Amino acid sequence: MRRPGEKFIRNLPLQRKLMLIIMSCCTATLFVSSLFYVTREAKVLYRDQQEYLVSLADMIAKNSASALVFNDLKSVQDTIRPLTAKSNILAIYILNQEGRLFARYHAAEAEHAALPLEYLPDWASADDVARAVQQVTGEAYTSSFLSGYATVVQPIRLEREQVGTVVIQANAKGFLHSLRWTILVALGFMAVTFLVFCLFSARLQLMISAPLLGLLAAMKEISAGKNFALRVAKPCDDEIGMLYDGFNDMLHEIEERDQILRQRQAHLQQLAHYDPLTRLPNRTLFYDRLGQALFHAERSHEAVAVIFIDLDHFKDINDTLGHRTGDLLLIEVAGRLGTVVRSCDTVARLGGDEFTIFCQNVATPENAALVAQKLVTLFATPFRLGASEIRVTASVGVTLYPHDGKSVDELLMNADIAMYHAKGCGKNVYSLFDKKMNEHASERVTLLADLRQAIEHGEFVLHYQPKVDLLTGKVTSVEALVRWMHPRLGMLAPDKFIRLAEEGGMIAELTEWVMRTACLQARAWQEANLAPVRVAVNLSPFHFQRQDVKQSVCAVLGATGLDPTLLEIEITESALMQNDEYTCRVLSELRDMGIIISVDDFGTGYSSLSYLHRFPINTLKIDRTFILNMMKSSEDQAIVTAIIAMAKSLKMQIVAEGVESVDQLETLKDQGCHEIQGFLVSRPVNAERVARFFTDEDHLQLHTAAAETLEGGVARQLVRGAE
Amino acid sequence: MPVLSRIRRCCLGFLLPALLCLLLAHPGPLGADAPQEYQVKSAMVYNMAKYIEWPADAFSGTGAPLVVCCLGRGPFTAALEQYRGKTVLGHPLQVRRVQPGEELGICHLLVVSGVEKRYLAGILDQARRRSLLTVSDQPDFARLGGIIGLVEIEGRVRFEINVKAAQQSRFKISSQLLKLARIVREGD
Numbered sequence: 001m002r003r004p005g006e007k008f009i010r011n012l013p014l015q016r017k018l019m020l021i022i023m024s025c026c027t028a029t030l031f032v033s034s035l036f037y038v039t040r041e042a043k044v045l046y047r048d049q050q051e052y053l054v055s056l057a058d059m060i061a062k063n064s065a066s067a068l069v070f071n072d073l074k075s076v077q078d079t080i081r082p083l084t085a086k087s088n089i090l091a092i093y094i095l096n097q098e099g100r101l102f103a104r105y106h107a108a109e110a111e112h113a114a115l116p117l118e119y120l121p122d123w124a125s126a127d128d129v130a131r132a133v134q135q136v137t138g139e140a141y142t143s144s145f146l147s148g149y150a151t152v153v154q155p156i157r158l159e160r161e162q163v164g165t166v167v168i169q170a171n172a173k174g175f176l177h178s179l180r181w182t183i184l185v186a187l188g189f190m191a192v193t194f195l196v197f198c199l200f201s202a203r204l205q206l207m208i209s210a211p212l213l214g215l216l217a218a219m220k221e222i223s224a225g226k227n228f229a230l231r232v233a234k235p236c237d238d239e240i241g242m243l244y245d246g247f248n249d250m251l252h253e254i255e256e257r258d259q260i261l262r263q264r265q266a267h268l269q270q271l272a273h274y275d276p277l278t279r280l281p282n283r284t285l286f287y288d289r290l291g292q293a294l295f296h297a298e299r300s301h302e303a304v305a306v307i308f309i310d311l312d313h314f315k316d317i318n319d320t321l322g323h324r325t326g327d328l329l330l331i332e333v334a335g336r337l338g339t340v341v342r343s344c345d346t347v348a349r350l351g352g353d354e355f356t357i358f359c360q361n362v363a364t365p366e367n368a369a370l371v372a373q374k375l376v377t378l379f380a381t382p383f384r385l386g387a388s389e390i391r392v393t394a395s396v397g398v399t400l401y402p403h404d405g406k407s408v409d410e411l412l413m414n415a416d417i418a419m420y421h422a423k424g425c426g427k428n429v430y431s432l433f434d435k436k437m438n439e440h441a442s443e444r445v446t447l448l449a450d451l452r453q454a455i456e457h458g459e460f461v462l463h464y465q466p467k468v469d470l471l472t473g474k475v476t477s478v479e480a481l482v483r484w485m486h487p488r489l490g491m492l493a494p495d496k497f498i499r500l501a502e503e504g505g506m507i508a509e510l511t512e513w514v515m516r517t518a519c520l521q522a523r524a525w526q527e528a529n530l531a532p533v534r535v536a537v538n539l540s541p542f543h544f545q546r547q548d549v550k551q552s553v554c555a556v557l558g559a560t561g562l563d564p565t566l567l568e569i570e571i572t573e574s575a576l577m578q579n580d581e582y583t584c585r586v587l588s589e590l591r592d593m594g595i596i597i598s599v600d601d602f603g604t605g606y607s608s609l610s611y612l613h614r615f616p617i618n619t620l621k622i623d624r625t626f627i628l629n630m631m632k633s634s635e636d637q638a639i640v641t642a643i644i645a646m647a648k649s650l651k652m653q654i655v656a657e658g659v660e661s662v663d664q665l666e667t668l669k670d671q672g673c674h675e676i677q678g679f680l681v682s683r684p685v686n687a688e689r690v691a692r693f694f695t696d697e698d699h700l701q702l703h704t705a706a707a708e709t710l711e712g713g714v715a716r717q718l719v720r721g722a723e
Numbered sequence: 724m725p726v727l728s729r730i731r732r733c734c735l736g737f738l739l740p741a742l743l744c745l746l747l748a749h750p751g752p753l754g755a756d757a758p759q760e761y762q763v764k765s766a767m768v769y770n771m772a773k774y775i776e777w778p779a780d781a782f783s784g785t786g787a788p789l790v791v792c793c794l795g796r797g798p799f800t801a802a803l804e805q806y807r808g809k810t811v812l813g814h815p816l817q818v819r820r821v822q823p824g825e826e827l828g829i830c831h832l833l834v835v836s837g838v839e840k841r842y843l844a845g846i847l848d849q850a851r852r853r854s855l856l857t858v859s860d861q862p863d864f865a866r867l868g869g870i871i872g873l874v875e876i877e878g879r880v881r882f883e884i885n886v887k888a889a890q891q892s893r894f895k896i897s898s899q900l901l902k903l904a905r906i907v908r909e910g911d
Contacts, residue, residue: 066899
């Protein structure tokens with residue numbers, strides 16, 4: 001069971017508790033010693049009183065013995081009378097030998113307690129008297145304290161024979177008075193000592209409570225200020241000192257953990273708001289800052305320019321030179337962007353090769369254009385990454401708050417549109433946002449939706465462009481080229497929608513459709529007993545990212561039943577470079593099946609020639625730009641010559657694309673090119689029309705004949721040389 | 724012997740309380756026949772002896788008996804008999820009846836009672852020579868040359884002391900006694 005005061009004591013402050021303990025110990029000691037003192041003093045006083053009374057009684061006994069023996073009452077009275085003058089004597093009784101009252105004396109003063117013998121009559125029997133005497137004897141001690149009188153009973157002796165008894169009853173006032181004084185002195189002493197103890201214990205308890213309270217104060221200070229670097233100074237080497245040590249150890253631990261936590265928090269903060277690669281603010285922070293900037297701009301009626309920067313062909317750099325180089329380039333670009341803007345402007349990387357900048361307090365659109373121009377010129381100098389130099393350009397889109405948009409999203413979207421517009425304008429330029437661009441952008445969105453529908457509804461047709469062997473003049477294969485029969489815009493070429501399909505994630509479906517249609521067509525030609533003609537299909541780099549190229553090719557071949565040797569797959573250089581291990585494996589597998597692998601647009605990408613022999617490539621298709629410029633630029637011609645020579649030594653077939661003139665044809669023939677493709681032979685035409693080429697006749701003869709008429713012997717010589 | 728001793732012991736066990744009773748009962752049965760007046764007087768004589776110092780040569784030793792001789796007729800002797808054997812200042816009390824003219828050499832205290840006045844002078848003379856403490860209830864005993872005389876005053880027994888006579892007989896009387904007594908001189 002809990003005592004009622006326990007909770008109170010338990011909740012007392014430490015100082016009070018310690019004082020209470022010290023005080024209670026001291027008080028107990030004090031009380032016991034005072035009690036001992038008072039008791040002892042009371043005993044001494046009582047003994048003094050009794051001794052006095054006994055001596056008095058003895059005197060009476062001695063002086064009254066003879067009178068008592070001789071029954072002389074008068075003499076006895078004479079003896080006791082002088083003693084009665086004493087103020088403290090209340091009564092004196094003399095009993096004779098028989099035990100009866102012989103003489104008695106009562107003090108005149110009335111104020112005293114009733115005495116047991118007082119009311120005894122003179123004639124009282126010896127028994128009554130004896131009883132009364134016994135009573136006073138028995139109460140001798142207590143009566144001194146309680147009844148206020150003291151009693152002494154002494155026998156009167158004569159010759160050893162008791163001849164009577166004297167009973168003296170005295171006032172105990174003196175005794176009580178002395179006792180009271182003693183008690184008062186004891187109490188006074190107690191009070192004084194108590195006070196001294198109070199002061200003493202108040203000092204003494206500090207020995208324990210002061211260090212503890214110090215620790216408590218330090219703890220409060222630390223927990224309030226969260227300053228875990230603070231330490232407490234140990235005041236002593238006892239258990240409290242150990243407590244201090246423990247506290248310090250704990251603080252040390254907390255401090256360390258706190259530090260780690262802060263570092264992690266800072267790191268997280270960095271991760272959350274900054275791009276780890278370029279250390280520029282990321283999308284989150286940029287949105288936040290732009291939001292604030294817009295808020296400020298709205299209040300102070302200022303303009304804010306939001307600039308969107310996208311590197312041109314960054315993907316190709318990544319694909320051909322590796323992601324590491326791409327990353328280094330991004331870091332360099334970030335560094336350069338920082339040099340253009342003012343300190344109040346923010347440069348951020350939104351992801352990939354997209355950077356954004358906003359400039360506050362832009363006075364006029366011209367200023368914004370100036371900044372954009374500066375940004376574009378930043379890319380004029382090539383980037384030096386280690387040993388290599390890279391030339392990269394950027395397309396910049398600019399929007400202005402509040403003119404082009406009010407919200408962060410709107411501004412960014414419009415900047416993006418402007419940037420796309422700049423890209424559409426041939427890249428490496430900037431473009432200020434225009435409301436019309438938005439329309440254009442929405443056009444694009446519409447087109448994307450149309451494309452999705454077109455794939456569902458099969459609004460595509462394949463056109464085929466024949467490739468002709470330069471020696472025989474016969475069609476060796478046809479390249480399948482997709483055309484979109486747009487219900488509103490009419491027939492659209494691939495450059496209008498392939499990129500859209502790639503961005504829209506529909507390229508794989510489209511490619512599959514192309515592949516299946518082409519294969520079916522090839523089968524149809526076979527069944528029509530035409531000469532076996534290979535059909536070439538372009539595979540998008542995006543398709544390779546899906547990693548199911550082989551499955552889809554096999555599925556198409558399985559479904560159409562086409563001989564794999566009649567299928568040719570064309571991929572661009574960049575597609576070849578990306579994810580090259582996977583690509584290499586898949587292409588090997590496809591080639592093992594008998595499928596011909598061609599590299600399309602060869603010479604435009606950032607290819608390293610070392611890869612060529614590692615890949616299972618059958619054919620290189622020289623990009624049309626080289627063929628186009630071949631006749632005007634000797635450099636281009638040199639490149640063509642080099643490519644052909646290289647392919648030959650690597651035992652690859654060479655196809656020249658975009659051959660439009662006989663000159664080109666002749667030159668290529670001279671160089672030893674294997675096949676040509678281009679308007680010179682035929683534009684891409686539908687299946688029915690291309691089938692006309694599937695004859696044994698020399699489709700180049702007409703052109704060579706024409707050339708002969710023009711240039712005579714040269715052509716003939718060429719033809720002969722080729723033979 | 725054992726039978727005898729048992730009987731004796733038995734008698735002792737029986738008799739002792741009885742004797743004690745007899746002794747404690749005051750006045751005792753021995754003097755019961757004596758009248759009340761003599762009871763008081765004999766008690767006074769006995770008690771008086773306690774306050775008197777005999778001459779140094781009165782007793783042969785510390786345990787020597789104090790011989791109380793009674794002269795004369797009357798119940799005084801009988802009343803005194805009850806104090807036989809009691810000690811006074813270490814001396815056991817002996818009570819003797821003596822006849823007039825008898826040698827009083829062995830006496831220490833002479834109680835005279837019921838003696839004719841004409842013999843009194845001779846008795847006192849003899850006592851003085853022998854240094855006896857003389858006590859009597861004869862009228863004017865102290866005035867006649869006796870040392871202590873018992874007189875009745877206002878119905879109570881008092882005593883008179885002839886200090887001169889006491890001094891002559893070399894007795895020292897305690898002041899306690901003198902305080903209670905009436906002091907007389909010869910011839911008063």
